[in-house]
Each structure stands twice: as C-alpha cells, then as structure tokens.
Amino acid sequence: MRKSLLIISLLAGIVYACNQQDQTAPHLLSTGKLPTQVFSIDITKDTTLHTKNGALIRIPHGALSSGTNPVQLEIKEAYSMQEILKAGLTTMSNGQALSTS
Structure with missing residues (x-):
C-alpha cells in the first residue's frame, strides 16, 4: 500500500512538472550573456x-535609414x-535545425 502511494505521488509530481512552463531556461540561455560592442556610425x-x-562588417552608405x-x-x-x-542560439532553415556531420 505504501509503495503504491509513493509511486502514484511520484507519477503525479512528474505529470505536474511536465505541464509547467520552465521559467529558468530563458534566463540561463540568453543573448544577454554575450558581451556587447557598440559602434557609432555615420549612415551617409x-x-x-x-x-x-x-x-569585418561592411555597411555601404544608404544601407541603413x-x-x-x-x-x-x-x-x-x-x-x-x-x-x-550559453546564448541559447540555434541555426535554423525552413523551421528545421541545421546540423553537420
């Protein structure tokens, strides 16, 4: 009896955990973890x-407005x-993850 109660409780906990949205992952895997470089550019x-x-990033005049x-x-x-x-980045094409062999 005690063993079956433990199993039922464990299964209920697993089902509950699977139905909850994970709020931790977006904070752990974020582009905010990457260092930022700021450039001031003349768009003309x-x-x-x-x-x-x-x-090397080339920006021709008129490319930005x-x-x-x-x-x-x-x-x-x-x-x-x-x-x-660390940044949680993926490479996608047509909605599918790209992979290489």
Whole structure:
C-alpha cells in the first residue's frame, strides 16, 4: 500500500512538472550573456567595422535609414560552441535545425 502511494505521488509530481512552463531556461540561455560592442556610425558614409573577435562588417552608405545620424549599432558575437550554447542560439532553415556531420 505504501509503495503504491509513493509511486502514484511520484507519477503525479512528474505529470505536474511536465505541464509547467520552465521559467529558468530563458534566463540561463540568453543573448544577454554575450558581451556587447557598440559602434557609432555615420549612415551617409561607407563604413567598415572591425569587431573584437575579428569580424569585418561592411555597411555601404544608404544601407541603413534613421531619423538621426550618427546611429548606434550594437553587436554581439558568438563564435565558440561554448558562447553559442550559453546564448541559447540555434541555426535554423525552413523551421528545421541545421546540423553537420
């Protein structure tokens, strides 16, 4: 009797836990964990940005529009597997996760 009560309680706990939305994961896996770089750019001129991790980003004049000039551009980079996982990033195509062999 006692064993069956324990099993029923355990199963009820599992069912309850599965029906609850996980509020922890969005806070643990977030792009907010990545360092931010902010660049001020003049949108009327061709601009090349060089990020801390070595990315070169070319922005031709007229590619961006804004009511103000210069504009602030915020960049977050995730190149290592650790950074990608920590930020909760995925690569998707047509709604399906991309994978490589």
